[in-house]
Amino acid sequence: MRTTETNEAGLIARIVAGEKELFHELIRPYERMVYLTLFAIVKNETEAEDGAQEAVISAYRHLASFRGDAKFSTWLVTIAINEGRKRLRKAKTAAEESIEEKEEAHEGDYSPAPLMDWREIPLEALERKELREALRVAVTELPDIYRQVFTLRDLEELNVEETAQALGINPGAVKVRLHRARMMLQKRLVTYLKTTVPARRLFFGRAL
Amino acid sequence: MKLDCKHVWEHISEYIDGSVDAKLREDIERHLEHCEICSAILDSTRNILILTADDRTFELPVGYSERLHERLAKELENPEGDLKKK
Numbered sequence: 001m002r003t004t005e006t007n008e009a010g011l012i013a014r015i016v017a018g019e020k021e022l023f024h025e026l027i028r029p030y031e032r033m034v035y036l037t038l039f040a041i042v043k044n045e046t047e048a049e050d051g052a053q054e055a056v057i058s059a060y061r062h063l064a065s066f067r068g069d070a071k072f073s074t075w076l077v078t079i080a081i082n083e084g085r086k087r088l089r090k091a092k093t094a095a096e097e098s099i100e101e102k103e104e105a106h107e108g109d110y111s112p113a114p115l116m117d118w119r120e121i122p123l124e125a126l127e128r129k130e131l132r133e134a135l136r137v138a139v140t141e142l143p144d145i146y147r148q149v150f151t152l153r154d155l156e157e158l159n160v161e162e163t164a165q166a167l168g169i170n171p172g173a174v175k176v177r178l179h180r181a182r183m184m185l186q187k188r189l190v191t192y193l194k195t196t197v198p199a200r201r202l203f204f205g206r207a208l
Numbered sequence: 209m210k211l212d213c214k215h216v217w218e219h220i221s222e223y224i225d226g227s228v229d230a231k232l233r234e235d236i237e238r239h240l241e242h243c244e245i246c247s248a249i250l251d252s253t254r255n256i257l258i259l260t261a262d263d264r265t266f267e268l269p270v271g272y273s274e275r276l277h278e279r280l281a282k283e284l285e286n287p288e289g290d291l292k293k294k
Contacts, residue, residue, distance in 0.1 A: 027280070031276060035268050035269075049269055056279075112253065131259065132259065132262075135260065135265055155260055155266060175222065182253055186253050190252060
C-alpha cells in the first residue's frame with residue numbers, strides 16, 4: 001500500500017523544489033488514513049471529510065518543514081489529529097473543554113466475554129455485512145480515547161511508538177487503551193455473533 | 209508458572225501483538241493448549257482485528273478521493289499557494 005520510504009523522500013524533495021503536481025501522488029497512499037483519523041476524532045462523515053481536505057492542504061503548505069526525522073505517515077497523521085482536535089474544540093463549549101478524559105475515568109471491567117461457541121464460528125461469518133456494520137457501530141461508540149488509539153493501531157496499522165507520538169501520549173498508555181478497546185469490542189460483538197450464527201452450525205461442536 | 213484464565217486475558221492484546229517476553233509467551237501457549245475458553249477469546253479477538261483491517265469494513269464516503277484531489281488541484285494552481293519556506 002505504501003510507497004517505499006526512499007521513493008517518498010525523493011518525491012518530497014522534488015515537490016519542495018517546485019514539482020507541485022507530484023503532491024497528488026505523494027498523498028494518494030495515505031488518503032484513507034487521513035480520513036479515518038479525522039473520523040475517529042470528529043465522528044461525523046461530512047466533518048471528517050472537510051477536515052481531511054484541510055489536513056492534506058496543510059500538509060502541502062508545510063511540506064518544506066518536514067525534516068524526515070519522523071516517517072512521513074506519522075507527520076501526516078499528527079497534522080490530521082490536530083485538525084480533528086481543532087474542529088472538536090470549535091464544537092464544544094468551554095465548559096466541556098476543561099473535562100479531560102483520563103483512563104481513571106473509565107473504571108470498569110475490561111475482561112473479555114468467555115464463550116466456547118466462538119471457536120465454532122465459521123470464517124464465512126466474517127464475510128457477512130451485518131457483522132461489519134456491528135463492528136463499525138461498536139468502534140464508533142467506544143469512548144474517545146480508546147477509539148483513537150484503536151483506529152491508529154488496528155485500522156491504520158501504526159506501531160505503538162508512532163501512535164504514542166501522534167497522539168502525544170506515552171507508549172504505556174497506548175498499550176493499555178488498545179487492550180481495553182479490543183476487549184470492549186470482543187465483548188460487544190460476542191453477543192452479536194452468538195445471536196446471529198445459525199444454531200445448527202454448532203451441533204456436535206463442528207460446522208455441519 | 210501456571211497461569212489462570214484472568215492472567216491470560218490481561219496479556220491477550222500484547223500476546224497478539226507479539227510483545228510479550230519469551231517466558232510469558234510459553235506460559236500463555238501452554239495454557240491455551242488445554243483451555244478452550246481462552247482459545248475462543250483469542251480467536252474471536254483476532255477475528256475482530258482481521259475484520260477491522262479489511263478495507264470493506266470501514267469505507268470512505270463515495271467520491272471522497274475525487275473531491276480531495278479536486279480541492280488539492282485548486283490549491284496547487286493558486287500562485288499564493290506556494291509552499292511555505294521554513
